[in-house]
Amino acid sequence: MSYRTILVTDDADIRTITLNRPERRNAMTPEMQSELISAMDESAVSSCRVVIFRGAGDAFCSGLDLSALQTMNDKTAADHRADAQRIATMFRTLYELPRPTIAAVHGAAVAGGTGIATICDFTLAVPSAKFGYTEARIGFVPAIVSAFLALQIGDKRSRDLLLTGRLFDANEAHRLGLVNEVIDADALDQRVQTLAQALAANSPQSLAATKCLLAAQNKTWLDATITQALDANAKARKTADFEEGIAAFLEKRKPVWSK
Numbered sequence: 001m002s003y004r005t006i007l008v009t010d011d012a013d014i015r016t017i018t019l020n021r022p023e024r025r026n027a028m029t030p031e032m033q034s035e036l037i038s039a040m041d042e043s044a045v046s047s048c049r050v051v052i053f054r055g056a057g058d059a060f061c062s063g064l065d066l067s068a069l070q071t072m073n074d075k076t077a078a079d080h081r082a083d084a085q086r087i088a089t090m091f092r093t094l095y096e097l098p099r100p101t102i103a104a105v106h107g108a109a110v111a112g113g114t115g116i117a118t119i120c121d122f123t124l125a126v127p128s129a130k131f132g133y134t135e136a137r138i139g140f141v142p143a144i145v146s147a148f149l150a151l152q153i154g155d156k157r158s159r160d161l162l163l164t165g166r167l168f169d170a171n172e173a174h175r176l177g178l179v180n181e182v183i184d185a186d187a188l189d190q191r192v193q194t195l196a197q198a199l200a201a202n203s204p205q206s207l208a209a210t211k212c213l214l215a216a217q218n219k220t221w222l223d224a225t226i227t228q229a230l231d232a233n234a235k236a237r238k239t240a241d242f243e244e245g246i247a248a249f250l251e252k253r254k255p256v257w258s259k
Helices: 030-044 066-070 077-096 112-119 143-153 155-164 170-176 185-200 204-217 219-236 240-251
Strands: 006-011 014-019 050-055 101-105 108-110 122-125 130-132 167-169
Touching: 006 030, 014 030, 014 185, 030 077, 050 112, 050 185, 066 240, 077 112, 077 143, 077 204, 077 219, 101 112, 101 185, 108 112, 112 122, 112 130, 112 143, 122 170, 122 185, 130 170, 143 155, 143 219, 167 170, 204 219
Parallel strands: 014 050, 050 101, 101 122, 108 130
Antiparallel strands: 006 014, 130 167
């Protein structure tokens, strides 16, 4: 299958999915989200044993693309609901992919980029990598990604990252449990390959069954939480703060929030 915003390459049993909009720092569009879902669905039934995610150019993924933000305030409630459902499907498909997944993170991995990078089974990052759930800074609610974040690091730490919207580096992400290893930039590719080869040497049936078991243990909680997140996302996109946050971001000014 051919793609416009990502690259899918295979090397023996190891598949690499590369976010491929380097001129936009791999900023995410609806098309990229849909292509990622398709590529993961294809990987789930392929003969590959490990899937690596990485970004082309100098970033992993800088968040939502400006072109998508520019149309936000013109969308209908149904449009917003479809956007949120697509994001939920992307994250859920990644979380439940029956192949071990590795994120190789350099540069920025912000908002949805943080979600993709940290939902992977293994997240390896260079010291200069930057993460952040920045939605609250522009009137968004980080609803869907919050479900996976709380599952990974707990309520208290999730509140810190989601409510402040602050950026944090790879070393802090490692301390929080969102990054498995912090690797020097010149050693990242080799370490990713070494890990991928070690995983590929294990029983593929065992790996798939283990991932299925882990996903099943959290299925009921995720089903309920994502349903709540979709509702929260839909409500947030009707607020004055959402409209003001988008406008302020596009106009490169400080937002004036409603009281």
